[in-house]
Amino acid sequence: MSTTEFSNTSRQPRVATLSTDDLRAALASGWVDFKRAPAFGLFFALVYVAGGLALWFGLGAMGQPVWFVPIAAGFPLFAPFAAIGLYEVSRRLERDAPLSWPPVLSALRGRGDGQLALMAVGVLIVFGFWIIMARGVFAIFMARSGIGFDSLGLLASPAGVMMLLVGSAIGAAVALALFAVTVISLPMLLDREVDFVTAMIVSVETVRENLRVMLTWAAVIAVLLFAAMIPAFLGLFVVLPVLGHATWHLYRRAVA
Numbered sequence: 001m002s003t004t005e006f007s008n009t010s011r012q013p014r015v016a017t018l019s020t021d022d023l024r025a026a027l028a029s030g031w032v033d034f035k036r037a038p039a040f041g042l043f044f045a046l047v048y049v050a051g052g053l054a055l056w057f058g059l060g061a062m063g064q065p066v067w068f069v070p071i072a073a074g075f076p077l078f079a080p081f082a083a084i085g086l087y088e089v090s091r092r093l094e095r096d097a098p099l100s101w102p103p104v105l106s107a108l109r110g111r112g113d114g115q116l117a118l119m120a121v122g123v124l125i126v127f128g129f130w131i132i133m134a135r136g137v138f139a140i141f142m143a144r145s146g147i148g149f150d151s152l153g154l155l156a157s158p159a160g161v162m163m164l165l166v167g168s169a170i171g172a173a174v175a176l177a178l179f180a181v182t183v184i185s186l187p188m189l190l191d192r193e194v195d196f197v198t199a200m201i202v203s204v205e206t207v208r209e210n211l212r213v214m215l216t217w218a219a220v221i222a223v224l225l226f227a228a229m230i231p232a233f234l235g236l237f238v239v240l241p242v243l244g245h246a247t248w249h250l251y252r253r254a255v256a
Contacts, residue, residue: 013188013202014256018210022253023217030246033090034238037099040089041241048082048240049233070134070167076225077127077175080182081120083244084108087187090248107190115196116189122196123178130174137167179218180207187251206254217250 034041059068088107092099110116141163184206185199194202207214221243228235 015206015209018213026246026250029249030242033245034241037089044082044085045237045240049236052233077178080186086244087190087248090245119196180204184251187248
């Protein structure tokens with residue numbers, strides 16, 4: 001197994017070579033953790049689902065349902081942060097540490113050094129840029145369609161279909177970039193005393209060293225999250241906890 005070492009950490013992270021067997025094992029471990037501590041998974045999923053439903057009804061109430069498309073596309077970008085508490089649950093289960101709500105909820109603050117908050121700010125900024133880009137794409141294609149901005153008919157028009165294709169391509173690029181910098185860095189910030197820049201470097205290096213496997217993992221996450229969002233977000237009550245726990249186990253396999 002080849003490894004890549006990094007410095008400037010109390011324990012030098014080493015990136016391991018992964019295979020699709022590691023993905024299957026991580027998913028299996030994620031399912032086991034969810035069954036062992038379902039209350040935590042259901043709670044964090046409830047928060048995420050409530051946020052999605054609030055966006056849905058809020059946009060509908062404002063007469064802007066068409067905006068649900070780009071926001072729904074960007075909504076999964078926050079799934080890793082919704083799963084931080086789940087990383088802590090898996091970490092404690094792995095170490096046979098007692099499970100209770102106070103330490104799990106306090107994990108949302110990270111180690112208390114602000115590194116996790118800085119990561120969250122970065123993702124919010126990227127999400128803001130995505131909304132700006134989506135607005136630009138919408139404006140270009142709406143001008144050609146002649147359909148009102150508040151009409152869902154735009155999405156069914158030829159211009160709307162092309163708009164969705166272009167927007168999806170841009171959104172996929174943004175999501176892939178964020179996946180590369182967060183997939184390993186978030187559980188690492190919870191587990192090790194490293195700064196967020198070092199954690200992001202390790203995360204990107206993990207993706208680079210295991211590109212095929214990590215792209216497969218990104219596709220699994222995207223397909224499961226979007227499929228779970230279709231029935232009024234209800235599928236997220238199972239998918240989000242399992243993916244959250246599985247991401248922790250994949251991190252443990254990817255970084256020594």
